[in-house]
Amino acid sequence: MIRSILLLIVITGLTTAGCITQTEKPITKEIEYDYELTDAQTHARWSRAIEPVLTVPSGSVVKVATQEASAKQLTINSTVEDLGNLSFDPIHPLTGPVYVEGAEPGDVLKVTLHKVEMGDWGWTAIIPGFGFLADEFDEPYLKTFELGKDRKTAKFSEDIEIPLKPFPGVMGVAPDTDEMLSTIPPRANGGNMDDPNMTEGSTIYFPVFVEGALFSIGDAHAAQGHGEVCGTAIEAPMNIIYEVEVIKDGRIITEPQYETDEYYAVTAFAETIDEASKKATRFMIDYLEEEKGMSRNDAYALLSLAGDLKIAEVVDVPHMLVSMHLRKDIFK
DSSP: OOOEEEEEEEEEEEEETTEEEEEEEEEEEEEEESEEEOTTSEEOSBOTTSOOSEEEOTTOEEEEEEOOTTTTSOOTTOOGGGGGGOOSTTOSOEEEEEEETTOOTTOEEEEEEEEEEEOSEEEEEEOTTOSTTTTTOOSOEEEEEEOOTTOOEEEEETTEEEEOOOEEEEEEOOOSOSSOBOSSSEETTEEEOOOTTSOTTOEEEEEOOSTTOOEEEEEEESOOOTBOTTSOOOBOOEEEEEEEEEEOSSOOOSSOEEEOSSEEEEEEEESSHHHHHHHHHHHHHHHHHHHSOOOHHHHHHHHHHHEEEEEEEOOSTTOEEEEEEEEGGGOO
16 A cells, blocks of 8 residues: 655735735645556546456545546647547546445445646647537647646736646546447546536545446546537646545435535536536435425525536537536525
């Protein structure tokens, strides 16, 4: 068992003469992890037939390195001509699977993202035939970015800086099939959710379909708008520290849900935004009924007043993912 320590650097604000100023004075916080996986321990499909690369007990903390979405087919020096040789077969290399002891079908796997740290570079592209407006944009396009774990913005152009908010675009457990399923669409097991709110500090809940859950993670994004409309975010290699915990005899969920300190959220995938939005609304009504003891009528009305539907991604046409957020501070 590996026992390692990552030091987190936190920038603190000091008050001077009535003003808030930012300093470089660091406060260190230790994050311990029990196991580590490299970016060579990957796969690019969803299936219960993929052998786990690691077995851990519930409650373990795992550090993983992830490749960027092209599986190292692109580099920071790549040009638009390189897109013509891009193979989709290894797209979305996922680090894992990790077998979690005690996880059984019907359980829930709780995954807490303790740290999401960017690598040194990233890319975004328009790939002909792929994207929400694929029939309108048929010319290849590629832009690369210099990143790094301490970068706060990415330079899109001389007059555009994009705030960075790194997160894993693909997370999930194995579906109950021997078929080797594509990682491109979102699914009930998670998959390519591309939800930019599932970032550091979030806790995601996955329904378990097979023994050991077989959790995998990858396709990390340094920045992405809701929708990821052109088909790519800032795709970047990353280091991620997460914790896995098996929940038994809890709420039954059929698709991933997640929470932060500020809100609880449900996700829903479908082949239209309308259907995904309806499913997300139903899932949140279920949550309020089961967890808050509300009637379905009260829950439905409350969501009209305080529930926020958000498009997570639309790029995997016809597959869409919608989430609904509900703030926790409305409950006394």
